[in-house]
Amino acid sequence: MVSICKRQCFFAFILILGTWAYEVASRELQEPSMSARHEQWMATYGKVYADAADKERRFEIFKDNVEYIESFNTAGKKPYKLSVNKFADLTNEELKVARKGYRRPLQTRPMKVTSFKYENVTAVPATMDWRKKGAVTPIKDQGQCGSCWAFSTVAATERINQLTTGKLVSLSEQELVDCDTQGEDQGCEGGLMEDGFDFIIKNHGITTDANYPYQAADGTCNSKKEASRIAKITGYESVPANSEAALLKAVANQPTSVSIDAGGSDFQFYSSGVFTGPCGTELDHGVTAVGYGETSDGTKYWLVKNSWGTSWGEEGYIRMQRDTEAEEGLFGIAMDSSHPTA
Template sequence: MSAILIYTLRKNMALISTARGLIFLALLGIWASSQATCRTLHEPSSMLERHEQWMARYGRSYEDITEKEMRFQIFKRNVEYIESFNSVGNRPYKLSVNLFADQSNEEFQASHNGYKRTSNPTSSPVTAFRYENVTAVPSSIDWRKKGAVTPIKDQGTCGCCWAFSAVAAMEGITSITNGKSVSLSEQEVVDCDTSGEDQGCEGGLMDDAFKFIIQNKGLTTEENYPYKGVDGTCNKNKAASHAATIAGYEDVPANNEKELLKAVANQPVSVAIDASGSDFQFYSSGVFTGECGTELDHGVTAVGYGTAKDGTKYWLVKNSWGTSWGEEGYIRMKRDIDAKEGLCGIAMESSYPTA
């Protein structure tokens, strides 16, 4: 075989080998690209993508690029906080990236709380406490199971938690007394109870809401006077159609969880709490033990109590931030803590309507 022929064969073989290598590299690139595409579709690879997916999930949109960038930065900080919190394995409760994840804690407090703490609680008149002499209560109770709790509602960005708390307690005693569950109107309270401390979306007190309901001789139904989430003009015609009434209200002795337990054992009770912290904003599940003080700023309703599997005693609390927050709208808060005020001040200012 001539030298020229041998050279030509070797050159052709080299070209074939090079071509095979290039084909292999191309196929490898295609495979890697497909894997990256799969990760993009199923596993968010950046915080920007997570924000876009969160926006789609909760139907959130922004007016312009500047607002979107600001909201993204808040979202990023909140997600990092939530993930850092959850990374500690021995915590009794978890946080989640919920519908409030693009709001700063200050914004959230301003739009979702609204309880006006009594300026001088020691000067408040002492009311009767009908459960004072109760000596035995069940080890646990859940008024939802007894039909005394209506489905979770959502106050939106109106600071009328106080109205939702009072109405939920009234719905409870109405069901216990009459054997019928009826959803009553928070919007009637927001629109019509405006002559004193209660000022609709700008805040109020549960006790003052009870006073209004007594003077008004009752409340109409949610269906007749539906919730709008904004301050409105009182519709006196709708407000005159009473679906339920209360005879009065009583305050639970302050700073005493045992007395509060007696009341909750007998009916749902309006309670005020300090819900100002980020842990409360992003609470997802478990028994809440956490970061809160006693600067009462939110009205909710204690609808039961019990003991978790690990032995932790808790209050079962109905909130008004929709079902995507917490345990489908509820929170379990640690009970019997070593502080007379109770966790987040839950035992400081509580009351209930009477039939």
Template sequence: MLERHEKWMVQFGRVYADEAEKERRFAIFKTNVEYIEMFNRDGPKTYQLGINGFADLTNEEFRATRNGYKHIFHPGSSRTSSFRHENTSVPSSMDWRQKGAVTPIKDQGQCGCCWAFSAVAATEGIHQLSTGKLISLSEQELVDCDTGGEDQGCEGGLMDNAFKFIIHNQGLTTEAQYPYQAADSTCNADKASSHVATITGYEDVPANSESALLKAVANQPVSVAIDASGTNFQFIPVVYSQENVEPSWIMG
């Protein structure tokens, strides 16, 4: 197991401050690897776990840096207006990656801004469907500049608020113009001044309705939040594929 840990450190570029930290991380790594291998051996499942870049983190550490979605319930705030895709016919399959509406996989690193990545991905998708141009947009602009309310960069946020910011801000700039840093910083107005894509509105999919979600996804990429606090989510592949069940989902 020591040799596996050394190879894993090289693969993921992990460097520890001292031998004491290395020993502590090895103990966590060993526990996690044993759990992964036991899970994969324990009968057929719809997915397998893998030894990824989080293998030397406790689940508490993983949750602290990855679960940045802030679920806020406002009593009486449920929308009563009709769902725009209510009468959509759902095709047997839909993969927006094959339609050119999804950018390559991105990594939020040790920053709890999943809300920004989710909102940006949906914005990238609808912009591509509207213009035919797939542009990688800046999550860092949301992390740094969308801080006036519940959205607080690496400390978490909410996609609805990110969409409100994009509308009010009249768009986002590109990833290349305002690169991702995986850390909170001061809003750079110069970098954020060149807007290349925007939205005019957004709509929440009706709660607790998988059929409504199917109809929404049939029309465009959607922004979702997943409770990834469970141990298994720490070790799933980068793209989560729930297959061999009806309906099946692929989420990046």
């Protein structure tokens, strides 16, 4: 009997040891697989690290992000998908520092009161996509510079210039970054779209991107390039706050600069579908609403142009849920929006 028990214990031990060895081997197989994915991802996006320690740290962040993305997509509980994009080796906090730049006004700052020419509009199209009307330039990339405010300002201005001249011309974000530095706007350190419009008005126009190309860095204002003014605006209007209905009237008539809370990993890795959150209302990113629509299942959305390149989102765009219960809208999209006037 004792001999039988010893044999059973021995076989149980062998079984446990084999199971443990299999799990260890599986983990070791997965680790090189993840490492290989990181190497492939680095090659795809041209990533180069300072040293081995930096690479190891970035790999750990990459691994955590990939696991989150795959877990999210597998769960399938949301109407949108995430992807392992060019931000996969960044923490969400690092992305906030590098890729945003909306400077929310201090509460003590007096807000400029403007008219809203679309206030009495009673009917708008069921859908709108300003890209299809030739009013939106291709997706741009702000790079490692908090200049989202400049891209949003320019995107809204490009439509006004097209309306005035009949030509869609890519305008210069770099001019705003370098030259609009006397007030709230501070180049790569952030700014406000309304202040960007103010600069264009006072400067009697803005030049083209071809003449004053984007550098993704703060620079000294080039007065010679700045002097070649191509597009002009006469003013700007703020859309009544906390009203998606008012924002709908504005976007139905022209692309509109909007401020959103772009925090959270889901926004960082958004790939496709109608984004429904999670989200907040701590506005930190300037983008441009260039349309709206409704999916086949009846989900209403805003069509928003971002400035993170075409590899992010739906070729640079995001569809965000519209007509939510919150008066400020998803991400606070209805809290602070504005557009230039011809």
